[in-house]
Amino acid sequence: MRRVLLSWLLCAVLAVPARAEDVLVFAAASLAGPLDQVAEAFEAETGHSVTISYGGSSTLARQIEAGAPADVVLLANEAWMDHLERVGALQIGTRHTLLSNSLVLIGNASEAGETTLEDLRPGPGDRLALALTEVVPAGIYARAALDTLGRWEALRPAIVETDNVRAALQLVALGAARYGIVYATDVGVEPRVRILAEIPDTLHPPIRYPVAVTVSGGEAAFRFAGALASLLARNAFTEAGFGLVEE
Incomplete structure (x- = not known):
């Protein structure tokens, strides 16, 4: 049909x-x-x-x-x-x-090195930008991945939530957040960020x-x-x- x-x-x-x-x-x-x-x-x-x-x-x-x-x-x-x-x-x-789509961990384009969600250790003042984790899909998927890895509670003090995924992207681009979790497709529209790690789709719902x-x-x-x-x-x-x- x-x-x-x-x-x-x-x-x-x-x-x-x-x-x-x-x-x-x-x-x-x-x-x-x-x-x-x-x-x-x-x-x-x-x-x-x-x-x-x-x-x-x-x-x-x-x-x-x-x-x-x-x-x-x-x-x-x-x-x-x-x-x-x-x-x-x-x-x-x-x-x-x-x-x-898929998720990626991003940092500012000037961010050196690579990291993964498992290894992510934000320093004092560092922020991890996510879309709203209770209602916005990108945030829901990101939290699911962090929960699956057992990292949600450890990273929670560093997390800042935004109205949508493009707002999270902009926080990283502007340097207001050191890290962010966004869709892989978002990175192509913002040259001021780069991918630090791809997030396996087995960690969150499709x-x-x-x-x-x-x-x-x-x-x-x-x-x-x-x-x-x-x-x-x-x-x-x-x-x-x-x-x-x-x-």
Whole structure:
């Protein structure tokens, strides 16, 4: 059924729109960059305009639940999309998992040497930047990895939490935090940081990005959701370091 839906969506992308519409997309902050490329190409091809609101998946999901008029939602966590499905915020049959990602430990580009989560020993005044560990997917995954290694309590005094993963990235880039745990795809957009260690995906739940059309989404929203599965979109996402999830 999902393959049939995706085929219909892809075909719809090629159709000539009856009128130009604006598509409001709520998307996880870690998608900034490649998703902008997809939106720009979609606008040029269809005549529709796309507005993207980036943020933490938990914040976006709660805004949609509260009535925010998003047309398409693309999150970094299956659980928050489950929540939107339970409260009836999504159009039935439009949800599918699009992308995957991984975590890395980062430091400022001037940081010397390599380290791992097991060996991480922040000194006095050193900070470890994470997205909010209770609600933001990147933070949830990071804490899971630290818990699995038995390092959460030891590192907790050094941890500073941010609203989304790109904010954690910026703290490291600016030197306000010595270390950070972010998505591997985030590093490519910030030359002032570098990877200190890759974090094995066995330490945390799978990182998946589901997408769906909301109940307020119209024809243009369906067309944009279809464009996310196009060759151009797939290339943009993989070049940014995302993995593709085939369902």
